Amino acid sequence: MKKIHYILFFLLCQLSQLNAQDFRFALITDTHIADNTSAAEDLKNSIEQINATPNLDFVLVTGDISENGDRKSLQIAHDLLSQLKLRYYIIPGNHETKWSESGVTAFSQLFGSERFTFEHKGFLFLGFNSGPLMRMADGHVAPQDITWLKKQLSKVGKKKPVILVTHYPLQEGDVDNWFDVTDAVRAYNIRVVLGGHYHSNKFLSYDGIPGILNRSNLRAKSAVGGYSVYDITKDSLLVYEHNIDSPMKKWASLSLSKQYFQEKGSSQKYPDFKVNNEYPQVKKVWLIQSGVGIYSSPAYDGKNIFVGDDMGYLTCYDVRNGKKRWRFKSGSRIVGTPAVANNTIVFGSADQYIYGVNAGNGKLSWKVKASSPVLGAVAIENNIAYIGASDHTFRAINIQNGTIIWEYNQVKGYIETRPLLTDHKVIFGAWDNTLYALDKQTGREVWKWTGGLTRMHFSPAAVWPVAADGKVFITDPERAMTAIDLETGETIWRTKRSMVRETIGLSEDQKRIYSKTMNDSIVCYSTQGNRPTPIWATNVGFGYEHAPSMPVEKGKVVFGSTKSGIMFGLDAYSGNVLWKHKVGNSLINTLVPLNRNQVLFTASGGEIGLLEWQEKYNK
Template sequence: HYPMLDGDVDNWYKVTDAARRQGNVRLFIGGHYHAIRNLKYDGIPGILMRSNLRDENGKPGYGIYEVDSKEIRAYVQNVGEPKRLVAVYDIQKPCYDPKGKAEKYPDYSDNSKFPQVEEEWITQTTGAFYSSPAFENNRVFTGDNEGFVKAFSLKNGKLLWKFKTERRIIGGPAVSQGIVVCGSADKKIYGLNAKNGQLLWTVSATQPVLGAVSIKNGIAYIGASDSTFRAIQIRSGKIVWAYRGVKGYIVTKPLVTDDKVIFGAWDNTLYALDKTDGKEIWKWTGGLTRMHFSPAAVWPQASFGKVFIVDPQRAMTAIDLQNGKTIWRTFQSKVRESMGIAADGKRIYAKTMQDSVVCYAAEGNSPRQLWACNVGFGYEHGPCMLQEKGGIVFGSTKDGLIYAINGKNGTLLWRHKVGNSLMSTVVPISPKKILFSNTDGQVGILKINKSKRP
């Protein structure tokens, strides 16, 4: 579907290197841009075909490819019109060097610029991680695209146990009191023994469970795609309450305050429920009408009587914690879905869509930017939350970069590139140790060695 280009596919260079070695790959066919484009993927011909949706002239259509011993001919067939030839590709003559290389490879120069950042261990798995790891005592817990919940040694990354669910895991697991809780696209929520992965209980939903888990005082809070948000006792698996008023599906990690549970869904809505019985307290939509602008991926934060969110309309919003009314909403910074909060609750951090991280004051009834840091990560839309530990803000990107910023003044401390794929929200164990996972199937720990500062 996607073109094999930098910015469209994380591992485009691996794909083109592999295809080039075959020697007989003649054409990549795709369609992501819904328009006809003739491209070169590191020398290998590529074409993007129009969508079968109506074009600017109201005509639906599709592509037709004719192949013979000499060439590939690509046509556009608009409904009610003669087919139109748009490209011809010779399949007899060589069009690229099978021993050649990609025109560009990912840049890992940051790792030599900041030698104090070391990879303590990285474990390569076969499944992709679309959610953050969790840890307790000496174990790290993950959920992956193959449907496995896995436990690794916090010390060296050795696999300790694994438990197989029936479908992929998108929402991150949580662990407390020796119990791991995780949802799965197999329509179940699982409680597992953290020591050995033994199944303790399951809760069934009627649709996939894609939400991340929050645990507080022995209660797990998790949303699913069956219009339901649940509170579950982690020791017994007993449902404490279930709120069934959600219109969209849920992927976020809910915020649990002293008396409320707050989460967004893909229905333009932020929900606030009573933590004790699950009754609806308020709903916020902020006038959003397009589903794609929903505050659904962001992990909400609360401080000074306000709930803070960012959303894909590129706005940051402060909402009254008690009644759900908008206190302020700003488009000053080009934010999207990634944010975080200082440990003391005084600062709100957000990642923008171009290069920078911004910081706003949590106090007050109007938006007030405190600092902006040019991290230099380029165009960015990965939903990776910002996490603070010991006054240091840690973040990550869609291109495998992890970075650290001084939370008080916005000074960039370091950057380290782990790979070239989407990073999950990092988990700082301490200011000197950062747990991470990514869609390349890696889980690992970065450590800071101050003796190697540049």
């Protein structure tokens, strides 16, 4: 029966192709618009050549439109693309989703959506976001986007030929849940997945599904830029590179009648969960699959946890069993980690508001309007909430009534970090190469630190700073750990010895700091003295790592997490591995330990849960 079903499916695919008409379209990708570069000129040249090329039906634009994800660059790209005489369909790339002062809302405001769907001459085209969203990690297709993908495909059935469009290639090392996408679509007549990201022409296979990556629109080391042109015929897909002022050159072709993959995929593609068998003392007390991407940590008030998600909901769950208690809807995605105190939960939203919500019943208590999305995490002390936004402003707000205590509006970049409250100061980084220290009571600037950083992408903006022994400790994307004088803002020491990135944690006795390296290890340094002093380093075996999930110590255990769904606990004094556990294959946000043996977690894959480990376990 399986063989008959496969033959019937193959014949239906062939018949559907006979109904399709020949057509041609262009594909532009990786334009990387930014100030003081030739990128805008390269895009302009491509648009002019496309406009002068006959018999093109439409244009696909497949991500990394800008270099820094900023509205100004996206506006430039929008204005240029508006000069196309053909209709175009566009999706974001990782440069729009990882670095975005708007929390990726500017992209939808300018271009209409993060997805597209349209039919053309018998073919269905589906384009969607492949992340990552705001947090440095592998690419990730949000659970709600996979649900959308399934819905669109179910509408047209299994006969219609479908072309999928992403930015990232759907393969291991690029998209953490690529197999979820291919499993969701392989029952349908998927002909090819088109994309970019690698800045070169490549032919790939995503568990049998053909994938084609395309050259960047940038000129790079050549004199001119270029793009791709696709011909769809009755039985073939032909791919051409079309450089500026040059003839098209065919470099790839694909049969539209051959069946490249079966409905059942390879079992070899799935992540390996054997680590959970190695540490059977770890159990899930409860686990929720929310079905929505989550990019912030939960807040905890002793009885309940509060989780913000990509659909703009803040949800309260009972910590004992994960039962939902209430839900509050903001106007856009929630990126920053909330904070709760005195029965008020405070959080920011990309809808440009800071909210104060009653923690008991989920009713709105107050809200404060910013002039740009609010992506920062919240810190609360003495009924004052401290939070930064993308309107270059950092605010102190009374959590009882929403009154603004003070505002500091001299921040040059946007803010996503959780501020540090210490020694009468509030300290935070922004995406402008700067760490700021303000007076906690007045908002007056005390000092600023840049450390000689010159690139926006090297900013100490994702790390949550810690302080001890008269020093502030940070790490940054330049792979450095730095100790800064708490009073003066002067650099005391800076080291790239351990190749750490955007993670820092402080011991409960304030004598040690912890950080993740970019490959396998957690390192521990002393907070004491005026030079970097390593204490221990442990190979945890999590592989390549660059996610900004902070190590947290509780009960003499260092809790940590990774971009690939791994959580772990280490002895705070020796670094010995106590346990490891894998939940899914996507980014685990900064963990919230309740005690030595229990820890709350959220993940970009939509998981929310409570993990528990036993210290004495008999197998």
